[in-house]
Amino acid sequence: MLRRAVGDAKLNYLGRSYGSVLGQFYANMFPDRFRVVAVEGVLDPQAWVGGNTRQSLRERLRSGEASHRSLTELLKRCDTAGETRCVLAAGHPAQRFDATAKRLRATPLELAGDGGRRTFTYADFVNMVIDALLAEDVADTARFIAEVETAVTGGSAEALVRRLEDAEAAAGEEGGEAEYDHGFDAFSSVLCTDGLHLDDVAAYAASATRAERTAPHFGRLWAWNEPQCGRSTWTVRDEDAYTGPFNRRTAAGVLMVGSLRDPLTNFDGVVAANRRLPNSALLSSDQWSHVAYGTGPCVTTAVDRYLLTGRLPADGRVCTDVPPPFTEPLDAADTSAGTAATNDPAGPDPRRASTLSRVPRTG
16 A cells, blocks of 8 residues: 555565564565565564464564673673773673672662662663663763762762653653654554464463573563563454465565674574575675664765665675674773773672663564
8 A cells, every 4th residue: 555655566565673574464465566675784584474373473483682782792792802992891791790780680779860860670671771771872881880880889970860761851852742652552563463472361470481592681671671572462353464475575675684693683583584585685784873874975875776676685694794792992081991800700899999661572
């Protein structure tokens, strides 16, 4: 209907994140009715529609593993870069993160700032780590972790409070004066009706436990992204929803774009989707980003060329033009912030000097 409304004989489509599901649905339902379909932040459509109700949608998509992989690789890069380039490099960055998370889970922080008192929890921490991984400056993730580490080990919480207040101010400016945010309602009505979910809401506890084993810190977050969708509670069904196949040979080529360390969408999903769809090409970007189009000339030029001409780039091409994190030396303040590291896996030693809610996610 949208294609007809704009007078196009064939569809021209660029879809991101959940939009990648819709694009793949269309390409397989109408394999001769599009000129170009480009999708990025790609969700595996076969995992989305599912085949049984014993696994949650997030388990099938392995969303938690995407976040865990993204952070793990960033902390490895931090360790390699060293203390002059990464604020968290002293000691073992991964151990410092785990210890900080453990302390925060045991005892939430009570913070005071210009906006009054607030409680900062383990859940807030994990959510904000994902937000940091999505930011343009992904290296700031290490700085954020260091700020929380300082606060939970008895140091100053000033930097953390300032960050939280800045984030709230930015969210307020973006949200405007709306009295009611209907984002969760819209998110749920799409997610719960369009995908296949567990039979019973009570089963999400076991699903969360399973997800946490393979994706520490992130598995539970993603599992609890969708319990409202349990089929015993969410009873709306779309009886003619498209459930495949997803291996149709299309008349025109389909372009799939994925970032290797996307913290929201498991890169394995775009690999599986690409292998399944015969006339498709995978363009990868060696970066941390949910969507790569517009972040660097390599991906952007290749996608633009495809949208304009219909010509696919070489299948399997990898773009490496986006600068990696931790390439620039730290300034003096950041360098001093990294001195509180410890080799003790139990956590940072509070005796040593240290100067160091969530919107639903489509991916």
